Amino acid sequence: MAKKDATKLKISKFIDAISDKNYAAANKYLQSAVNNKLESRIKQAAEKPLF
Protein backbone atom coordinates (compact mmCIF):
# COMPACT_ATOMS: atom_id res chain seq x y z
CA MET A 1 0.00 0.00 0.00
CA ALA A 2 2.80 2.36 0.92
CA LYS A 3 4.58 1.44 -2.31
CA LYS A 4 1.43 2.24 -4.29
CA ASP A 5 1.10 5.61 -2.56
CA ALA A 6 4.75 6.33 -3.29
CA THR A 7 4.16 5.51 -6.96
CA LYS A 8 1.15 7.84 -7.11
CA LEU A 9 3.14 10.56 -5.40
CA LYS A 10 5.84 10.22 -8.04
CA ILE A 11 3.27 10.37 -10.84
CA SER A 12 1.86 13.52 -9.22
CA LYS A 13 5.35 15.03 -9.11
CA PHE A 14 5.80 13.98 -12.72
CA ILE A 15 2.69 15.99 -13.66
CA ASP A 16 3.94 19.01 -11.68
CA ALA A 17 7.32 18.82 -13.40
CA ILE A 18 5.67 18.56 -16.82
CA SER A 19 3.53 21.62 -15.96
CA ASP A 20 6.66 23.54 -15.01
CA LYS A 21 8.41 22.36 -18.21
CA ASN A 22 11.08 20.76 -16.01
CA TYR A 23 11.48 17.77 -18.27
CA ALA A 24 14.61 16.39 -16.58
CA ALA A 25 12.79 16.08 -13.28
CA ALA A 26 9.72 14.72 -15.06
CA ASN A 27 11.83 12.01 -16.68
CA LYS A 28 13.30 11.14 -13.29
CA TYR A 29 9.90 10.85 -11.60
CA LEU A 30 8.37 8.84 -14.44
CA GLN A 31 11.33 6.44 -14.43
CA SER A 32 11.02 6.05 -10.68
CA ALA A 33 7.28 5.35 -10.95
CA VAL A 34 7.86 2.69 -13.62
CA ASN A 35 10.61 1.14 -11.50
CA ASN A 36 8.26 1.01 -8.51
CA LYS A 37 5.61 -0.76 -10.54
CA LEU A 38 8.14 -3.25 -11.90
CA GLU A 39 9.51 -3.91 -8.41
CA SER A 40 5.98 -4.50 -7.15
CA ARG A 41 5.31 -7.04 -9.89
CA ILE A 42 8.64 -8.80 -9.31
CA LYS A 43 7.97 -8.93 -5.56
CA GLN A 44 4.57 -10.47 -6.20
CA ALA A 45 6.14 -13.06 -8.50
CA ALA A 46 8.93 -13.79 -6.01
CA GLU A 47 6.45 -14.49 -3.23
CA LYS A 48 5.14 -17.51 -5.15
CA PRO A 49 6.82 -20.73 -3.96
CA LEU A 50 9.42 -22.14 -6.34
CA PHE A 51 8.36 -25.75 -5.96
Place this chain on the structure above:
Amino acid sequence: MNKDLLPEELKDVLTEDSVSNIETALKEKVDLSVEAALTTQDELYAEKLEELVARIDSDHTAKMERVVESVDANNAKKLVTVVRKYERELNENATEFKDVLVESISSYIEEYIDEALPVQAIEEATANKTALSVLNNLRNVLAVDSSLMSESVKEAIVDGKGQINDLQKEFDVIKLENKHLKEAYEDAAARLVLDQKLSGFNDKKAAYLKKVLSDKTAKFITENFEYTARLFDKKEKEQMAAIREEAISQRTVKADAPKIIVEAKVKPSTPENPYIAGLDKMK
Protein backbone atom coordinates in the same frame (compact mmCIF):
# COMPACT_ATOMS: atom_id res chain seq x y z
CA MET B 1 -25.09 107.92 -50.74
CA ASN B 2 -27.99 109.10 -52.55
CA LYS B 3 -28.24 112.97 -52.22
CA ASP B 4 -31.98 112.81 -52.69
CA LEU B 5 -32.42 111.45 -49.17
CA LEU B 6 -31.01 114.68 -47.66
CA PRO B 7 -33.25 117.56 -46.67
CA GLU B 8 -33.60 120.40 -49.18
CA GLU B 9 -31.66 122.86 -47.06
CA LEU B 10 -28.68 120.52 -46.98
CA LYS B 11 -28.82 119.65 -50.60
CA ASP B 12 -27.67 123.12 -51.45
CA VAL B 13 -25.05 123.26 -48.71
CA LEU B 14 -23.41 119.95 -49.11
CA THR B 15 -21.69 118.82 -52.13
CA GLU B 16 -21.43 115.29 -53.35
CA ASP B 17 -17.93 114.95 -51.93
CA SER B 18 -18.97 116.26 -48.58
CA VAL B 19 -21.83 113.90 -48.44
CA SER B 20 -19.54 111.14 -49.47
CA ASN B 21 -17.02 112.07 -46.79
CA ILE B 22 -19.70 112.31 -44.18
CA GLU B 23 -21.05 109.06 -45.24
CA THR B 24 -17.63 107.45 -45.05
CA ALA B 25 -17.00 108.93 -41.65
CA LEU B 26 -20.33 107.72 -40.40
CA LYS B 27 -19.71 104.30 -41.77
CA GLU B 28 -16.32 104.10 -40.05
CA LYS B 29 -17.89 105.26 -36.80
CA VAL B 30 -20.63 102.73 -37.08
CA ASP B 31 -18.13 100.04 -37.88
CA LEU B 32 -16.07 100.93 -34.85
CA SER B 33 -19.12 101.01 -32.66
CA VAL B 34 -20.32 97.71 -34.00
CA GLU B 35 -16.88 96.22 -33.61
CA ALA B 36 -16.67 97.49 -30.03
CA ALA B 37 -20.12 96.13 -29.30
CA LEU B 38 -19.24 92.81 -30.83
CA THR B 39 -16.00 92.64 -28.87
CA THR B 40 -17.86 93.41 -25.67
CA GLN B 41 -20.45 90.82 -26.56
CA ASP B 42 -17.78 88.27 -27.37
CA GLU B 43 -16.08 88.85 -24.08
CA LEU B 44 -19.39 88.57 -22.26
CA TYR B 45 -20.31 85.43 -24.14
CA ALA B 46 -16.88 84.02 -23.63
CA GLU B 47 -17.14 84.54 -19.87
CA LYS B 48 -20.55 83.01 -19.81
CA LEU B 49 -19.44 80.18 -21.99
CA GLU B 50 -16.48 79.46 -19.78
CA GLU B 51 -18.71 79.49 -16.77
CA LEU B 52 -21.11 77.18 -18.56
CA VAL B 53 -18.30 74.86 -19.60
CA ALA B 54 -16.95 74.83 -16.08
CA ARG B 55 -20.35 73.95 -14.69
CA ILE B 56 -20.89 71.31 -17.32
CA ASP B 57 -17.42 69.91 -16.58
CA SER B 58 -18.05 69.77 -12.89
CA ASP B 59 -21.41 68.16 -13.48
CA HIS B 60 -19.94 65.66 -15.91
CA THR B 61 -17.06 65.00 -13.55
CA ALA B 62 -19.41 64.25 -10.70
CA LYS B 63 -21.52 62.06 -12.94
CA MET B 64 -18.44 60.33 -14.33
CA GLU B 65 -17.13 59.75 -10.85
CA ARG B 66 -20.41 58.15 -9.85
CA VAL B 67 -20.38 56.09 -13.03
CA VAL B 68 -16.79 55.02 -12.47
CA GLU B 69 -17.50 54.12 -8.87
CA SER B 70 -20.52 52.15 -9.91
CA VAL B 71 -18.60 50.39 -12.68
CA ASP B 72 -15.70 49.71 -10.33
CA ALA B 73 -18.00 48.26 -7.72
CA ASN B 74 -19.76 46.16 -10.30
CA ASN B 75 -16.50 44.94 -11.80
CA ALA B 76 -15.00 44.28 -8.39
CA LYS B 77 -18.03 42.23 -7.46
CA LYS B 78 -17.80 40.30 -10.68
CA LEU B 79 -14.08 39.81 -10.19
CA VAL B 80 -14.65 38.53 -6.66
CA THR B 81 -17.12 36.05 -8.09
CA VAL B 82 -14.65 35.04 -10.77
CA VAL B 83 -11.85 34.65 -8.22
CA ARG B 84 -14.05 32.53 -5.97
CA LYS B 85 -15.08 30.39 -8.89
CA TYR B 86 -11.49 29.88 -9.98
CA GLU B 87 -10.40 29.14 -6.43
CA ARG B 88 -13.14 26.56 -6.13
CA GLU B 89 -12.12 25.15 -9.48
CA LEU B 90 -8.49 25.01 -8.39
CA ASN B 91 -9.14 23.60 -4.94
CA GLU B 92 -11.81 21.06 -5.76
CA ASN B 93 -12.19 20.40 -9.41
CA ALA B 94 -8.48 20.73 -10.18
CA THR B 95 -7.61 18.31 -7.35
CA GLU B 96 -10.20 15.87 -8.59
CA PHE B 97 -8.89 16.29 -12.10
CA LYS B 98 -5.34 15.73 -10.89
CA ASP B 99 -6.37 12.57 -9.04
CA VAL B 100 -8.14 11.32 -12.13
CA LEU B 101 -5.09 12.19 -14.23
CA VAL B 102 -2.77 10.38 -11.82
CA GLU B 103 -5.01 7.31 -11.92
CA SER B 104 -5.10 7.47 -15.71
CA ILE B 105 -1.31 7.72 -15.99
CA SER B 106 -0.92 4.90 -13.46
CA SER B 107 -3.29 2.72 -15.44
CA TYR B 108 -1.49 3.61 -18.65
CA ILE B 109 1.87 2.65 -17.13
CA GLU B 110 0.35 -0.64 -15.93
CA GLU B 111 -0.95 -1.37 -19.40
CA TYR B 112 2.35 -0.41 -20.98
CA ILE B 113 4.29 -2.67 -18.63
CA ASP B 114 1.81 -5.50 -19.27
CA GLU B 115 2.38 -5.10 -22.96
CA ALA B 116 6.16 -4.66 -22.79
CA LEU B 117 6.83 -7.21 -20.01
CA PRO B 118 4.11 -9.85 -19.66
CA VAL B 119 3.42 -11.19 -16.18
CA GLN B 120 4.41 -14.66 -17.33
CA ALA B 121 7.86 -13.42 -18.38
CA ILE B 122 8.37 -11.69 -15.04
CA GLU B 123 7.29 -14.81 -13.14
CA GLU B 124 9.58 -16.98 -15.25
CA ALA B 125 12.55 -14.65 -14.76
CA THR B 126 11.86 -14.45 -11.04
CA ALA B 127 11.63 -18.24 -10.78
CA ASN B 128 14.91 -18.58 -12.70
CA LYS B 129 16.61 -16.06 -10.45
CA THR B 130 15.26 -17.77 -7.32
CA ALA B 131 16.32 -21.19 -8.60
CA LEU B 132 19.79 -19.85 -9.40
CA SER B 133 20.09 -18.38 -5.94
CA VAL B 134 18.95 -21.68 -4.36
CA LEU B 135 21.42 -23.59 -6.54
CA ASN B 136 24.29 -21.32 -5.55
CA ASN B 137 23.40 -21.75 -1.90
CA LEU B 138 23.31 -25.52 -2.35
CA ARG B 139 26.70 -25.40 -4.06
CA ASN B 140 28.10 -23.45 -1.16
CA VAL B 141 26.58 -25.84 1.38
CA LEU B 142 27.71 -28.97 -0.48
CA ALA B 143 31.07 -27.48 -1.53
CA VAL B 144 30.43 -28.18 -5.21
CA ASP B 145 32.14 -25.73 -7.56
CA SER B 146 32.12 -25.49 -11.35
CA SER B 147 34.95 -28.02 -11.80
CA LEU B 148 32.98 -30.65 -9.89
CA MET B 149 30.05 -30.33 -12.29
CA SER B 150 32.01 -31.98 -15.18
CA GLU B 151 31.34 -35.73 -15.66
CA SER B 152 34.97 -36.61 -16.41
CA VAL B 153 36.18 -34.75 -13.35
CA LYS B 154 33.43 -36.38 -11.35
CA GLU B 155 34.72 -39.89 -12.25
CA ALA B 156 38.26 -38.87 -11.36
CA ILE B 157 37.07 -37.50 -8.06
CA VAL B 158 35.11 -40.68 -7.30
CA ASP B 159 38.18 -42.76 -8.22
CA GLY B 160 40.39 -40.56 -6.08
CA LYS B 161 37.93 -40.87 -3.20
CA GLY B 162 38.07 -44.70 -3.57
CA GLN B 163 41.85 -44.64 -3.60
CA ILE B 164 41.89 -42.44 -0.54
CA ASN B 165 39.56 -44.88 1.24
CA ASP B 166 41.70 -47.89 0.26
CA LEU B 167 44.87 -46.14 1.34
CA GLN B 168 43.20 -45.16 4.60
CA LYS B 169 42.36 -48.81 5.24
CA GLU B 170 45.92 -49.90 4.38
CA PHE B 171 47.24 -47.16 6.60
CA ASP B 172 45.10 -48.36 9.50
CA VAL B 173 46.36 -51.93 9.02
CA ILE B 174 49.98 -50.77 8.77
CA LYS B 175 49.49 -48.55 11.79
CA LEU B 176 48.20 -51.53 13.78
CA GLU B 177 51.07 -53.70 12.60
CA ASN B 178 53.50 -50.95 13.47
CA LYS B 179 52.01 -50.73 16.92
CA HIS B 180 52.39 -54.46 17.42
CA LEU B 181 55.94 -54.41 16.07
CA LYS B 182 56.80 -51.51 18.33
CA GLU B 183 55.40 -53.31 21.34
CA ALA B 184 57.32 -56.46 20.38
CA TYR B 185 60.49 -54.46 19.88
CA GLU B 186 60.10 -52.75 23.22
CA ASP B 187 59.52 -56.13 24.90
CA ALA B 188 62.56 -57.59 23.19
CA ALA B 189 64.68 -54.56 24.06
CA ALA B 190 63.48 -54.71 27.65
CA ARG B 191 64.24 -58.42 27.86
CA LEU B 192 67.66 -57.83 26.31
CA VAL B 193 68.50 -55.01 28.69
CA LEU B 194 67.23 -56.99 31.65
CA ASP B 195 69.17 -60.09 30.58
CA GLN B 196 72.33 -58.03 30.11
CA LYS B 197 71.97 -56.42 33.52
CA LEU B 198 71.10 -59.70 35.25
CA SER B 199 74.06 -61.53 33.84
CA GLY B 200 76.30 -60.87 36.88
CA PHE B 201 73.76 -61.58 39.67
CA ASN B 202 72.94 -64.79 41.50
CA ASP B 203 69.77 -66.69 40.69
CA LYS B 204 67.76 -65.43 43.65
CA LYS B 205 68.45 -61.80 42.98
CA ALA B 206 68.09 -62.32 39.27
CA ALA B 207 64.71 -63.99 39.75
CA TYR B 208 63.51 -61.16 41.99
CA LEU B 209 64.67 -58.48 39.63
CA LYS B 210 63.24 -60.32 36.68
CA LYS B 211 59.90 -60.69 38.40
CA VAL B 212 59.77 -57.02 39.34
CA LEU B 213 61.08 -55.58 36.07
CA SER B 214 59.92 -58.11 33.49
CA ASP B 215 56.81 -56.15 32.42
CA LYS B 216 58.61 -52.78 32.27
CA THR B 217 60.14 -50.95 29.34
CA ALA B 218 63.83 -50.84 28.55
CA LYS B 219 64.04 -47.22 29.60
CA PHE B 220 62.32 -47.88 32.89
CA ILE B 221 64.61 -50.87 33.51
CA THR B 222 67.69 -48.76 32.70
CA GLU B 223 66.59 -45.99 35.04
CA ASN B 224 65.33 -48.11 37.95
CA PHE B 225 67.48 -51.27 37.83
CA GLU B 226 70.09 -50.04 40.29
CA TYR B 227 67.47 -48.80 42.72
CA THR B 228 65.54 -52.09 42.56
CA ALA B 229 68.75 -54.04 43.12
CA ARG B 230 69.63 -51.89 46.13
CA LEU B 231 66.11 -52.36 47.44
CA PHE B 232 66.51 -56.13 47.14
CA ASP B 233 69.87 -56.01 48.96
CA LYS B 234 68.36 -53.94 51.75
CA LYS B 235 65.43 -56.30 52.20
CA GLU B 236 67.72 -59.29 52.15
CA LYS B 237 69.91 -57.76 54.83
CA GLU B 238 66.85 -57.05 56.94
CA GLN B 239 65.68 -60.60 56.53
CA MET B 240 69.10 -61.97 57.35
CA ALA B 241 69.17 -59.84 60.51
CA ALA B 242 65.78 -61.09 61.51
CA ILE B 243 66.79 -64.70 60.93
CA ARG B 244 69.97 -64.20 62.94
CA GLU B 245 68.09 -62.75 65.84
CA GLU B 246 65.59 -65.52 65.74
CA ALA B 247 68.31 -68.15 65.60
CA ILE B 248 70.03 -66.58 68.56
CA SER B 249 66.86 -66.54 70.55
CA GLN B 250 66.16 -70.23 69.90
CA ARG B 251 69.58 -71.69 70.58
CA THR B 252 70.39 -73.49 73.90
CA VAL B 253 72.25 -71.02 75.98
CA LYS B 254 74.51 -71.47 79.12
CA ALA B 255 73.04 -70.97 82.59
CA ASP B 256 75.21 -68.12 83.51
CA ALA B 257 74.76 -66.57 80.27
CA PRO B 258 72.55 -63.57 80.39
CA LYS B 259 69.18 -64.31 79.14
CA ILE B 260 68.22 -62.22 76.27
CA ILE B 261 64.59 -61.46 76.16
CA VAL B 262 63.39 -61.25 72.70
CA GLU B 263 59.98 -59.96 72.11
CA ALA B 264 57.92 -62.22 70.01
CA LYS B 265 57.32 -60.73 66.66
CA VAL B 266 53.89 -60.74 65.29
CA LYS B 267 53.99 -62.74 62.16
CA PRO B 268 52.43 -61.12 59.20
CA SER B 269 49.38 -62.89 57.93
CA THR B 270 50.96 -63.21 54.51
CA PRO B 271 54.64 -63.32 53.67
CA GLU B 272 56.13 -60.19 52.25
CA ASN B 273 57.61 -61.99 49.34
CA PRO B 274 58.28 -65.54 48.21
CA TYR B 275 61.82 -65.41 49.49
CA ILE B 276 60.66 -64.74 53.06
CA ALA B 277 57.99 -67.37 52.69
CA GLY B 278 60.72 -69.89 51.75
CA LEU B 279 62.72 -68.93 54.78
CA ASP B 280 59.68 -69.44 56.98
CA LYS B 281 59.26 -72.91 55.60
CA MET B 282 62.88 -73.75 56.37
CA LYS B 283 62.42 -73.03 60.08
